[in-house]
Amino acid sequence: MKHKPIITKRLMISNEEKAEGQVSVIADAWNALEDEAIYIGSSENRMQSFEYGINSELPLSFLKPVTGLIETFDAAYEGEDTATQAIESAYASYDQIMMNAATFQVDERAYNDGKVPADIAGGIAMGILLDNLTSGMSFFSASPLDEIAESAAVATRSEMTVMGDVADDVAGSVGNAENAVEGVVAGESTQGKGFDSFNDAKKFLGSPGEGNQWHHIVEQSQIQRSGFETQLIQNTDNLIAIDRVTHGQISGYYSSKQAFTEGLTVRNWLSGQSYEEQFEFGIQKLQDFGVTK
Amino acid sequence: MKDINRIIEEYKTCAILHWNASREGDYKTANKNYTKLSKKYRVFLDSEEIREAVLPQLLNDDSFAVILWAAAHSLGLGKDKDEALLKLEQISKMSANEAPSFEAKMILQVWREKGSLTF
Numbered sequence A: 001m002k003h004k005p006i007i008t009k010r011l012m013i014s015n016e017e018k019a020e021g022q023v024s025v026i027a028d029a030w031n032a033l034e035d036e037a038i039y040i041g042s043s044e045n046r047m048q049s050f051e052y053g054i055n056s057e058l059p060l061s062f063l064k065p066v067t068g069l070i071e072t073f074d075a076a077y078e079g080e081d082t083a084t085q086a087i088e089s090a091y092a093s094y095d096q097i098m099m100n101a102a103t104f105q106v107d108e109r110a111y112n113d114g115k116v117p118a119d120i121a122g123g124i125a126m127g128i129l130l131d132n133l134t135s136g137m138s139f140f141s142a143s144p145l146d147e148i149a150e151s152a153a154v155a156t157r158s159e160m161t162v163m164g165d166v167a168d169d170v171a172g173s174v175g176n177a178e179n180a181v182e183g184v185v186a187g188e189s190t191q192g193k194g195f196d197s198f199n200d201a202k203k204f205l206g207s208p209g210e211g212n213q214w215h216h217i218v219e220q221s222q223i224q225r226s227g228f229e230t231q232l233i234q235n236t237d238n239l240i241a242i243d244r245v246t247h248g249q250i251s252g253y254y255s256s257k258q259a260f261t262e263g264l265t266v267r268n269w270l271s272g273q274s275y276e277e278q279f280e281f282g283i284q285k286l287q288d289f290g291v292t293k
Numbered sequence B: 001m002k003d004i005n006r007i008i009e010e011y012k013t014c015a016i017l018h019w020n021a022s023r024e025g026d027y028k029t030a031n032k033n034y035t036k037l038s039k040k041y042r043v044f045l046d047s048e049e050i051r052e053a054v055l056p057q058l059l060n061d062d063s064f065a066v067i068l069w070a071a072a073h074s075l076g077l078g079k080d081k082d083e084a085l086l087k088l089e090q091i092s093k094m095s096a097n098e099a100p101s102f103e104a105k106m107i108l109q110v111w112r113e114k115g116s117l118t119f
Helices: A015-019 A022-036 A044-049 A051-055 A065-077 A083-092 A108-112 A126-135 A145-152 A157-170 A198-205 A244-254 A266-270 A275-288 B002-024 B027-046 B048-059 B064-077 B081-092 B101-114
Strands: A212-216 A239-243
Touching (some): A212 A244, A239 A244, A244 A275, A244 B002, A266 A275, B002 B027, B002 B048, B027 B048, B027 B064, B048 B081, B064 B081, B081 B101
Antiparallel strands (some): A212 A239
């Protein structure tokens, strides 16, 4: 099947909406995805997971530009004057926009009209998701992004994680118990084994334990932001199992601005600093949040 | 005087909300209050009269979150530096549960590395 792009979506975000945090909702959703959930077409690993979709010749728009979009959203969140235009321009550069079903919950009517990403609010089955992917029903949006952003506000990290797990199943890459390393819990680490993807690291490490998630001490986004090697970030020395709530709180902290961050978010302020500095920072925050002593 | 009291109360509220939100990972609330505190900083930059009336009181507030911000802003303005540094040193030695100790450490670190703070 040769798929024709359905729309070219334009993002219009007013200053008022920016002030209300609409943009940050989207940025946060993407940042959360970077941490733990699925990528569709934004990493080789996930492309393999969704080769079914790729084989259908569906355009996968976020292959590379996802990094640029995150930066653009961040720029908007930083309140740069040109942010609205920059986002519009970023979107206009694509023939089509593919949204990530794991990220955006959407209105059912719009979904039925084929205008918006697949709805996972009701726990959509993976088969349906793939059907929608291959039919082009999903991932192409003609609705205003602020509507999607509003929907994203109710998407929870747990839902994203569930989708990540489902994607793992689809890829036949359920965590391998034989490779699971016991003892990679708060404060302990293995001998620093590196991987080419988070998925590979998770397969090696196995389950983080009930109610827990794997947390990157130096965030995954720093692969792009700071130019760190993937194997340095997707490394057993950089991964720690922490409870889901604390994970969310720490991620939130990295999106906050502090008195020492010179007007930037913690995440942006850390960008460009050495791995060691960022690791030390991450360890200290784990201590602050009571994960380690 | 009425304005001074209002600024002090608003500043205290923002500083406390910022710290509480930061501890909860509620970055939206944290950043909203960060913006308000930055606006107050600009008021201090513009008005010596206001900063002279407000900052000394804030530096001696009961809340460590308020003291942290007042100390950071004092350093940024180059005002009462010794007292500000002393307060930050004290906060940095406290536990994270009772005070923004990590943030105090980081403010001191940035100040010592760069000799300035921006908001």
